[in-house]
Amino acid sequence: MDNTRGSGQEGGNDNPQMTELRNMVQMLVGAVTAQQQLLQQHFQPPQPQETRELDLSRGETQQGETSEYRGVTEDPIIPMESVAVVRQFLKLKPPTFKGGMDPVKANDWILAMEKNFRLLRCGEQQKVEIGSYLLAGEASRWWNLKGVREPGMDWARFKVIFREKFVPRAVQxxxxxxxxxxxxxxxxxxxxxxxxxxxxxxxxxxxxxxxxxxxxxxxxxxxxxxxxxxxxxxxxxxxxxxxxxxxxxxxxxxxxxxxSKRRQNFGAEGTSGQKKQKPEMKSRNFGNNPKGQVQ
CATH class of the missing domain: 1.10.1200 (Non-ribosomal Peptide Synthetase Peptidyl Carrier Protein; Chain A)
Known part of the structure; x- marks a missing residue:
């Protein structure tokens, strides 16, 4: 009996403290777990496949492939509907433009781009997206500042501001x-x-x-x-x-x-003239010329 009471008294004294401690630990674990979930949601937002836009500035494609043009520019993010066109365009090995005051290179780059645009039947917005994507170096840095100021510009406007920057005014x-x-x-x-x-x-x-x-x-x-x-x-x-x-x-x-008619007429006249001409033959009159001289 004594042992039974002692054992029951000891268990009764420990249970409330242990229960409270376990509850506090569970609450702490729950709070930490919730905080981790919030952090994950903040830094890694969900991107459904059907609405996600690919950042081609890092050479990313739908299959996670890496483009050979990786790192060409820090801008832009290409909409999903243009990704297929961009991938086809890159297969044509288009030139990049790095900047500099060289009007010949600048104009040649524009002409090369437009040649490929016609081949793939690119829309106006797609032209700007692809063109800006293929800017590198100085030209890429310029676009990162200039492009954001005029969202939605068409290709004609792109060419105007492009030439204002890279083709000297005197040349224009x-x-x-x-x-x-x-x-x-x-x-x-x-x-x-x-x-x-x-x-x-x-x-x-x-x-x-x-x-x-x-x-x-x-x-x-x-x-x-x-x-x-x-x-x-x-x-x-x-x-x-x-x-x-x-x-x-x-x-x-x-x-x-x-x-052709003139040559034919000239040839006919030449042949006719030759037929009419007869060689002159000097007569020999040995009877009247006792010395036998040719007259």
Whole structure:
């Protein structure tokens, strides 16, 4: 009995303290666990696959692949709908632009980008996203400051601010003046169109609409071609260019035809003249010329 009471008394004295201690420990563990969960949610937010945007500035793709252009620029985050286009674009091995005051390199980069844009049928916003992604070095740092100030800009605006930064103003003015006075002269339509397209980049205000571009191109054509096209009042640049090529080709074919006829006529006249001419034969009259001299 004594042992039983002693044992019961000892257990009764310990239970309240142990229970309180266990409760405090459980509360502490629960608080720490909750804090850890909050920290994880803060630093690692959930990113559902269907809405997550990939940060291609680190070369990240949907499959976790790494692009060869990793580290090209710290900007931008490419929307999911543009990721497929960007990946196709990178397969074309497009050039990067690192900056510097070199108008030839700057313009060549723009032309190379636009060539690929046409191939992949990129939208205006996609052009800006891809173009800014391929900026590196000084050019990338410039975009990180400039791009955020004009969200939603289109490619035409991108080219304007790009040239303001990397093509000296004196060069832009000279190219603009050259465009204003551009004439076809003795070149082909293809050569004239190439010069027209390149120089028009420096004078966007002169070709702000497709009709303005058509009239400007038409004004620079040779007189022989322009006099055929101008009465047609073609509304688009593509139509003017197409008709100019046709007129030029007709002109070339006509010239070939008349040159061929001229050569044929010249050859016929030469043959006829040779047939009419007879060699002069001096008669020999030995009877009247006793000495036998040839008269």
């Amino acid at each position: 003015n000279a190219k603009c003046s050259e465009f204003e006075h551009l004439k076809q002269m003795g070149t082909t339509i293809a050569d004239y169109e190439g010069s027209f397209t390149n120089l028009a980049e420096y004078a966007p205000h002169l070709v702000a609409t497709d009709e303005m571009r058509a009239r400007r191109f038409e004004d620079g054509l040779r007189h022989e071609i322009k006099r055929v096209i101008r009465p047609l009042v073609l509304p688009t640049y593509a139509e003017v260019l197409d008709r100019a090529i046709i007129v030029e080709q007709d002109e070339i074919e006509r010239k070939k035809y008349f040159d």
